[in-house]
Amino acid sequence: MQRVRLRYAKRGPLRFTSHRDFARALERAILRAGVPIAYSQGFTPHPKISYASAAPTGVASEAEYLELGLRERVEPGQLVKALDGSLSPGLDVLEAVEATVPGSLADRITASQWRIELPGVGDDQLATAVAAFVAQSEILVERMTKQGRRTFDTRDAVVHIAAVRSQTRPPGVVETAPCAILDLVVRQVTPSVRPDDVLSGLRVVADLEPSAPHSLRSARATRLAQGTLTPQGEIVDPLEADRDPVVIGER
Structure with a gap:
């Protein structure tokens, strides 16, 4: 076969x-x-x-x-x-x-890299929240799982987290609503830590909320890579x- x-x-x-x-x-x-x-x-x-x-x-x-x-x-x-x-x-x-x-x-996948777009969140607002997140040694969040509501540490699973400054618009282009971008590398753990769990952690430590109501629920997450995490923090396909x-x- x-x-x-x-x-x-x-x-x-x-x-x-x-x-x-x-x-x-x-x-x-x-x-x-x-x-x-x-x-x-x-x-x-x-x-x-x-x-x-x-x-x-x-x-x-x-x-x-x-x-x-x-x-x-x-x-x-x-x-x-x-x-x-x-x-x-x-x-x-x-x-x-x-x-x-x-x-x-499955044995070759120990981490994932994510790109999360956050409509209604400004660059400086996200950068402040990320700094607060990194400063913590433990960030507990709750999520409903198949085994019921679970509390787990979302900070321990995050290998890398950074606010990516959005591109400056050229002259003459009308400014629209802010949309900050989060770059994230998360280890595979049990229970798994998902992008929305990290957003919950940012809300816990920095009260991160978008300027527009419910915009945080509209966060657009894209998995860019997954694979084996090296000691240098790189992901091998x-x-x-x-x-x-x-x-x-x-x-």
Whole structure:
């Protein structure tokens, strides 16, 4: 059986696609594209698809990963084109590599990098909140989980947090509502710390609130990368070990 690892993106309105909905869409795309997917044994065979750390519903991502088991060999570049052409725009297959190194994708993911746009929040307001966040050794927040309401430390999971100053508008361009940008690297922990948990932490330590009502609920989070976190704070793509040769099909 050939194992192929894919990187895909969730963009635009398709960021609201749940993981279950994406899984159904992928299985239909596999059938439409004629991909020779392998199936498990038993009374209810399932396609051999393994997902790694799927993004929460409502956030965009440029770095989602999965692995397919194929019963016949397929050239990775052809697989990218076939699956990408069978999925809706916004669910985009970006890269495929044949698995050459043992182990699971999940074992190669220990951190994620996020970009969070905050409508109604000014640059200086966010910078002040980030400084207050960094100064703390512990920031407790609450969130409802499948096991009930949990309290956990959001500060410990954050490896890097910074306010990115938005670009200055050119002369003659009308100033619109502020929209600060947060750059964030979070370790994989249990329970997982999500972008909205970090925003809750900023609210706790700095009372961060947007100028427009409910704008913080409209925060736009995009996962830019995920993979293994190095001692230097860099994130190594989980496909890096298998990426020889590299097959990329950006769109």
